[in-house]
């Protein structure tokens with residue numbers, strides 16, 4: 001139904017431009033979530049409420065383990081709608097300390113034959129303070145809201161720590177967890193923050209602020225998660241995991257988009273050469289392998305949010321089998337539609353029954 005009817009309409013909303021279609025869809029969702037009857041109808045169609053789906057991970061309780069990945073709703077404009085679509089949590093952002101326009105358009109490209117996207121958005125966002133303001137003005141969300149923070153483009157790498165800490169301070173009161181994005185390929189130099197020395201300094205500073213704010217707000221420190229790139233080598237990943245363990249990181253989000261172009265054989269060559277991060281079907285296997293690697297390397301003790309190329313209930317089950325405690329969707333939602341979280345949750349329940 002979605003692929004035959006709704007997807008062609010949504011894809012055409014932007015007159016052929018993927019980002020305009022995305023913006024209009026977000027706008028529609030935002031409008032929809034303002035109408036109580038529409039919101040309730042959507043919720044009835046898409047949400048599965050079942051205690052067996054709920055889980056507590058890094059101290060946060062999730063009604064189900066299927067989340068919306070960062071970047072889909074950077075400024076949280078359609079926030080209430082995501083819970084009505086059956087997601088068990090939402091990660092807003094990535095936001096930066098300073099508002100910024102991102103890279104020039106076009107910067108988002110669809111490769112439908114490969115169920116993939118290439119993007120070089122470059123953290124277009126209204127800034128951390130604007131997101132904090134929006135979150136403060138909303139009713140508390142019915143599902144946990146994680147906040148992803150990154151570095152402002154104009155901030156030089158040597159001042160990155162101040163930039164992250166400034167965003168962290170304003171968003172602290174509104175986040176169930178904070179994702180530290182050091183893996184987007186679209187901000188020059190950002191991925192260098194995954195290197196052990198940079199990451200050590202960044203995490204140490206963020207945890208200092210975390211302890212201080214936890215006391216001020218009488219809620220204790222927030223879970224800090226690190227989002228990693230799928231392009232890391234094993235030695236680099238091992239070092240990163242050691243640094244994360246040394247700094248009480250609560251979990252790893254694996255993975256961000258890839259700069260590799262594997263899995264695009266036969267795709268339009270003009271699109272394949274577009275600069276940016278690749279997501280979707282070509283990332284499925286790599287993301288799962290990375291999750292499995294992290295799970296083994298940490299003896300299953302560090303919670304992992306598995307993300308990358310989850311387009312079906314089967315992909316989701318395999319991601320859990322690889323060691324993910326929670327999963328997130330982005331490109332799969334674009335190609336397979338809003339019932340994907342429901343289908344995955346349904347499969348999780350059937351799988352449990354089969355296993356019992």
Ligand SMILES: Cc1cc2nc3c(=O)[nH]c(=O)nc-3n(C[C@H](O)[C@H](O)[C@H](O)COP(=O)(O)O)c2cc1C
Pocket residue numbers: 069070071072074093094108117119121123148181184227255256257278279280281283307308309310328329330331332
């Ligand atoms: C258009 C677009 C924008 C994205 N923006 C962000 C972002 O701001 N922060 C982030 O951590 N990840 C961002 N991502 C990466 C996704 O959160 C996700 O990690 C990645 O796309 C792999 O999952 P998928 O294959 O399900 O899309 C973005 C992805 C896309 C396609």
